[in-house]
Amino acid sequence: MGAAEKYKAAGVDLEKANRLVDIVKKITEKLPQRGVVSGIGGYAGLFSLDVSSYKNPILVSSTDGVGTKIKIAIMANEHKGIGIDLVAMCVNDIITCGAKPLFFLDYLAFGKFNEKIFTELIEGIAEGCQISQCTLLGGETAEMPGMYAPSDYDCSGFVVGIVEGNEIIDGSSISIGDIIIGIPSSGLHSNGFSLVRKIIFEEQKLKLDYIPEELGQPLGEVLLTPTKIYVPIIKTLLNRDLEIKGCAHITGGGFIDNLPRILPKNCKAVIEKNAWEKPAIFTFLQKLGNISEEEMYRVFNCGIGLILIVNEDTLEEMQSLISALGENCYTIGHIEKRKDEEKQVILV
Structure with missing residues (x-):
């Protein structure tokens, strides 16, 4: 041989x-x-x-x-x-x-x-x-x-x-009163799947071809939806010389761990939880796994894959341009002054 x-x-x-x-x-x-x-x-x-x-x-x-x-x-x-x-x-x-x-x-x-x-x-x-x-x-x-x-x-x-x-966008110019824009995710993206698998396959024993009433399509299709790529949106905004003060990719760690990575120490992000429409998969998982709200926002993107922090003066133009690209976006919060030891992300 x-x-x-x-x-x-x-x-x-x-x-x-x-x-x-x-x-x-x-x-x-x-x-x-x-x-x-x-x-x-x-x-x-x-x-x-x-x-x-x-x-x-x-x-x-x-x-x-x-x-x-x-x-x-x-x-x-x-x-x-x-x-x-x-x-x-x-x-x-x-x-x-x-x-x-x-x-x-x-x-x-x-x-x-x-x-x-x-x-x-x-x-x-x-x-x-x-x-x-x-x-x-x-x-x-x-x-x-x-x-x-x-x-x-x-x-x-x-x-x-x-x-x-x-x-370079590094968050250093973020200041009190700035507006937080959320650009939707395509679903779960590629985070939290150890928990997803535990809930769906280990605890609930569900199959990939199962069609939950809440989702209206096979579970496997929803779970395997590819991660949205945000490069074309951001490149277009930057080519128009619109200032993005801070930008956060909402991946593992969700809102709670990712937003502080770009915020100055004296700032906190106040997020309005009902400001956007959450894909049904998140509600489905939360109910199925009896997951607390805080854990949902720490593990998953909850329907927002990318966050932009901008000056209020540029908000309308920014939203119009994103809309012209055929994309949705939401005003999901604002920046406030942070007190010592206060959390940097507040969900209201």
């Missing part, structure tokens, strides 16, 4: 691995590859950085994964949305700084390589890159028997973006 046969017997198929590059090339050939110097398949991705329009260019990077939402994708055997999620979780983070995404890389790890899953993941990643106007520069795929069960996989994403040094 040759080395390749022994490796295959140990659980790693080199022939399958060699087909990956061809799959990726086929899926990504129509993607704009602005800045790419090297093609898919090399040892490293080369990117030509054009800084001619920047005075003080700052590179911004982020890395993230999708978490245990993958378990539900495996149950449903539907994986394209996970690829979109992977891109979204990364690009949504750097856009909060005002950074324009430049390029994205992925890391996919399988217990046993599955061509269908791989293809769907790359299709989703490519779609996410297209929405966020980001180059797919490269990636890595590993087959790791013994580390993962044969049907399991995991993924990580990495993005690099760029922003002008004096245009």
Whole structure:
């Protein structure tokens, strides 16, 4: 038995691995590859950085994964949305700084390589890159028997973006009286799924094809709805020179843990809980799992995926522009002075 046969017997198929590059090339050939110097398949991705329009260019990077939402994708055997999620979780983070995404890389790890899953993941990643106007520069795929069960996989994403040094959104200019705008989520996005799985599958023993009356569609479809990508909205606002004082991506930690990351210490965010229409999945989960309101706002996005803090003078123009893009937004609160030891997020 040759080395390749022994490796295959140990659980790693080199022939399958060699087909990956061809799959990726086929899926990504129509993607704009602005800045790419090297093609898919090399040892490293080369990117030509054009800084001619920047005075003080700052590179911004982020890395993230999708978490245990993958378990539900495996149950449903539907994986394209996970690829979109992977891109979204990364690009949504750097856009909060005002950074324009430049390029994205992925890391996919399988217990046993599955061509269908791989293809769907790359299709989703490519779609996410297209929405966020980001180059797919490269990636890595590993087959790791013994580390993962044969049907399991995991993924990580990495993005690099760029922003002008004096245009970084960091929350430092947030002041008393500023208005909080909420841009809706597409649903659960990619957070809180350990709790979701515990409630729905362990405690309630529900199936993915079950159609709750409150949801009106199969549970699996609702749970696997991809994370919304907010890059086009924020880029449009910034291109119109509308000042965004602070921007928060509502991910793990919900409102309660994410908003303080951008607030000055002397400020608190007062959130009006009834200011927006919450997707039915959140009410469904809260009732099914008997979850407290505070825990809901700490674990889930509760229907708001991105928060902008703006001056009241720019509110109307900001809302009009967001609406012109075909997106909804809500005025969900305001900034008040914070007393010592007072919480930075108040729900009213």
